[in-house]
Amino acid sequence: MTGRIGNIEGLEQDRRRSVGIDIFLAIADLVVACAVTWLIIWYFLMPSAHVSDQDAGADSPANRPWRDPEDWSKWGADLDSRSHRLLRPTIISALLTAPVLVLDLFDRFGPELIPSWLTSPWVQAILITPVIFYCGRGILMDGWKSMTEHRCSPDLLAMLATSLAYLYSLATCLAGSLLPEGSRSPYFDLIGVVITLLLLARVIGTRMEASLVASLNHLTEIRPASGLVADSKHPQTVPAQILARDRIRPGDLLLVRTGERPAADGVVESGSALVDDSELTGGDRPRPCGPGDRILASSKILEGRLSIRVDAAGDNTYAARLVKIIPQALVERSPAMRRMDRIVNTAIALIMILAVWTFMLWLMLGPQPHLAHAVGNAVCVLTIACPAVAAMTIPMAFRTSLETGLAHGxxxxxxxxxxxxxxxxxxxxxxxxxxxxxxxxxxxxxxxxxxxxxxxxxxxxxxxxxxxxxxxxxxxxxxxxxxxxxxxxxxxxxxxxxxxxxxxxxxxxxxxxxxxxxxxxxxxxxxxxxxxxxxxxxxxxxxxxxxxxxxxxxxxxxxxxxxxxxxxxxxxxxxxxxxxxxxxxxDLDGTGRAIELSRATTQVIRQNLTWSTVYNVIALAIATGICQPFLGWMLNPMIAAVTGALSTILAMLNVRRLHRLRHLRRRWLHLALIDTDQLPTVAARRPQVxxxxxxxxxxxxxxxxxxxx
CATH class of the missing domain: 3.40.50.1000 (HAD superfamily/HAD-like)
Incomplete structure (x- = not known):
């Protein structure tokens, strides 16, 4: 009897000791979570971070190529080569991730169908290690650069998510027997999917930028380096001479023939020709030109000969001004862009804080296995968040609309x-x-x-x-x-x-x-x-x-x-x-087209920002595991990664719609071709004079x- 009482007292002491340890660990978890939260706020959100409105977001993939308007022409070749450089690691990442996904599916649903050695996590580790360190090197470096510069960027979230998942997965390979049962499943497949989809998003974004830069570079390439200038006083007797475009002056008489491009702006003095200036004005067909008509530098003479009296030369021509105005428009950051940069910077910091508290609360209060649930839900929070949509929408929408507008004059x-x-x-x-x-x-x-x-x-x-x-x-x-x-x-x-x-x-x-x-x-x-x-x-x-x-x-x-x-x-x-x-x-009606295109751009921006806000609020709530106590269900990190990457790609495709705008094009074409007598204007309104x-x-x-x- 005495021995039984002693055993009961021993069990009670063990229970109290266990409760004390649990309380100590809970307090330690709370202290660590509070310390990390304060560190994130101090490092990224405090004024000591020294992130100015002009610099915030300036190094994001959407803005990086336009930093210097004077050197914008070199970015065409750079974007093209970067697109090719991104395509190779994207394909390699997809090829290495595909067998990992297949092995994971067989391991879950048909382990008896494959050899036992293929189910080893080391096989997945061998395949995914090149994915994260070779294919995803750019993402990791951009994320690390953001962190060293006290900036919160989507690349920083991707770096944290893939690094946490890789370290945990590597631990399951090296010391899986030391981990609790249920905490030995790696996340190599998740890493491969995240890196592949992020690389795919970068390829799409780079190609969208490259299409605009290619059209702008074309304006520089078609500018003639010289022109044939006749003597203004004796054009018939004195031979014409070829002058560099910088030496041509207003008042000179410029001669152009079939297949050539004038090196300066001016008014036709004699001759007739069919001129194609669609590359400059967005016109849909060549126009005949004769005496008194205005000709722009870099227009193409399809047929005929012209004598042009120069009134603007060198850097004062319309083509030269166009080459300067467009890069300046791309470099300029509007107040809306700067305000969105600040919002995204704060949102990413809050997402990191949410991931920290998700990890700590699941580690402290979650069901067994604590560690697996904590790591899984923290990775879900980091991968399902999609702040990149808000960061890229405004600059990408403007660039796309700028290119569309240039095609319509x-x-x-x-x-x-x-x-x-x-x-x-x-x-x-x-x-x-x-x-x-x-x-x-x-x-x-x-x-x-x-x-x-x-x-x-x-x-x-x-x-x-x-x-x-x-x-x-x-x-x-x-x-x-x-x-x-x-x-x-x-x-x-x-x-x-x-x-x-x-x-x-x-x-x-x-x-x-x-x-x-x-x-x-x-x-x-x-x-x-x-x-x-x-x-x-x-x-x-x-x-x-x-x-x-x-x-x-x-x-x-x-x-x-x-x-x-x-x-x-x-x-x-x-x-x-x-x-x-x-x-x-x-064309005076271009004012209506511009207003309509601007409103369509604003609508696309609002759609993406609304989608980003609603999606992130709902997705983050689900990713934290809030549904588990009520539904007994938690979000799979793989689904979270795919959802977060696809939301970014869908937002890019929505911005891409500004290239087409079929309904607007049909309206503009119908209004341009319709007889004005058929328009309901005379009977509909009378002006107040x-x-x-x-x-x-x-x-x-x-x-x-x-x-x-």
């Missing part, structure tokens, strides 16, 4: 410009955008183009307004405005009065969703949260517009490839930035914004 000069164009609700047309520049008397009006533009803008719920300062005796602009059915026409304006009207219209027509006026830059002065819903006013001008009027515009649109800042010496004291949109072909003398009474009484409703 549209050049967005910056991501901010594209964002602003998508928020335009009123388009002001200056008379310089309506007058035919080829008409020496300035009496020609693009009536049909105005009709198509007004119809297109109405379908987009964008109001159209004309500022007429031409003072034409027969009121051609007024008749064209009435025929097109624009919303308002303010006529007989002097340049000073036109600028005053522009300021008043911007003040009254720029409204946020709460009705609070925004300033000239489109920023809501009342609340930063309303800025994304601010309606903006755009101004479309020709190449002869008043520069002071253009400088007042919230969103500036220039029609025609001749940029005013290069030719107007009288405006050197005015700070004239690049216009937000350049319409290569000078305001003479300049009536503008004062309108300022004192009725609000111009009311007339646009």
């Amino acid at each position: 549209l050049l967005f000069t910056s991501p901010r410009a594209m964002n602003h164009l998508g928020r335009v609700r009123t388009l002001i047309l200056d008379d310089s955008s309506l007058l035919d520049p080829d008409d020496s008397e300035s009496q020609g009006v693009h009536a049909e183009s105005l009709t198509r533009t007004a119809t297109h803008l109405r379908s987009l719920r964008v109001s159209s307004l004309i500022l007429d300062g031409s003072r034409q005796p027969d009121d051609r602009i007024e008749r064209a405005a009435r025929q097109a059915g624009v919303d308002m026409l303010i006529t007989r304006l002097t340049p000073e009065r036109k600028r005053e009207c522009m300021d008043r219209l911007i003040h009254d027509l720029t409204r946020t969703s709460r009705g609070v006026p925004a300033d000239r830059t489109g920023q809501d002065t009342a609340s930063a949260g309303e800025q994304g819903r601010t309606s903006l006013v755009a101004l479309a001008t020709g190449t002869t517009a008043d520069p002071k009027l253009t400088a007042r515009a919230q969103v500036s649109i220039t029609l025609g490839p001749k940029l005013q800042a290069d030719t107007d010496d009288a405006t050197d004291d005015i700070d004239l930035p690049h216009p937000d949109l350049i319409l290569h072909q000078g 305001i003479v300049d003398s009536q503008w004062e009474s309108m300022q004192e009484g009725k609000d111009p914004a009311a007339a646009m409703d």
Whole structure:
């Protein structure tokens, strides 16, 4: 009896000792988790990390090639070679991962069908080790670089997940007998799948960038190095000489023949030819050119001979300006990009913290085997998270839309410009955008183009307004405005009065969703949260517009490839930035296409960001194992890895849709070909015509914004 009581007391002491050890281990786990959490916050999120808004995200795969706008041309060959370099390790990774997956399936469902030596984890280790250290070397190095620079990047999550899985799997090979039963299953198959899918995503992203860079490099390659220049005073008697394009000056007489490209911009003085400038303007067919027509440098003469009087040469040609503007647009990081970089940096740090606490809580409170469940769920959290979608969406969408716009004669000069164009609700047309520049008397009006533009803008719920300062005796602009059915026409304006009207219209027509006026830059002065819903006013001008009027515009649109800042010496004291949109072909309806493309880009960005937010919240909740107490089910790390990688690839393919946009192309083509007499403009709307003398009474009484409703 005494011995039995002693045994009971011994068991009770062992139980108390075990409980004490469990409490000690639980406290130790909590202390370690808190310490690692503080370390992550201090290392990545504290100001000591020294991550500026401009540098955050600058080294991501989506932004790295555009760091230096001066050296952008070399990135074409670099991207092409990088795509080939990525393709080889991707194929090798897939080939080495495939047998590991097959062996894992046989081991789970038919171990008797394969030899016993194939079920050894060392076989998988031999196959996967080259995958992680050779094929995935770039991912590991990028992740390590991010960590040393105090930056949180998707590559850092991939490095942590694959490193944790590889070390645990290697431990099962070296000391599997020392691990508890149920904790001896390696994760080599998971490592192979993660590396392969991430490499595939990099290949897709690199090829998307390479397609844009190839088209930009083509602009440089087609620029002729020299041109045949005739003597301006004696073109018939003095032999022509070949000059380098940098030596050609305005006023020179440039001679071009069939198959050649002019080395400077100018106006045809004599001759006729069929000219293809689609590579510069996005035109769909060659156009015949004769005396008085404008020719751009790098256009191709398909047939004929031309004598061109040069008015822009060297770096002032449109092709040269295009080569400078596009890289600057790609380098510029909009406030939305910088804000998203900060959000992604914080989100990745929180994901790492979540993985730490998932590991510790499962190790402390989870069912047996504790270690296997802790490692599995922590790896699930790191691999299923998809912050790369939010990080890459805005820059990749802008680059894709930029390439699409160039194919349709549209050049967005910056991501901010594209964002602003998508928020335009009123388009002001200056008379310089309506007058035919080829008409020496300035009496020609693009009536049909105005009709198509007004119809297109109405379908987009964008109001159209004309500022007429031409003072034409027969009121051609007024008749064209009435025929097109624009919303308002303010006529007989002097340049000073036109600028005053522009300021008043911007003040009254720029409204946020709460009705609070925004300033000239489109920023809501009342609340930063309303800025994304601010309606903006755009101004479309020709190449002869008043520069002071253009400088007042919230969103500036220039029609025609001749940029005013290069030719107007009288405006050197005015700070004239690049216009937000350049319409290569000078087609007024390009404004509607640009607004529609900008809105489609914004829609794709919102779709990806919404998908990324909803997906990450749900996926991370499932990956932590929160369903196990209720459903008895936990997420397989393999499924988590595949889901995380595929979500990134699907987001890239969604951005890729901006290359096609079949429904928009059909609309644009139908509107370009339809007879304007068939458009429902004359009977549908009548413009409110305001003479300049009536503008004062309108300022004192009725609000111009009311007339646009």
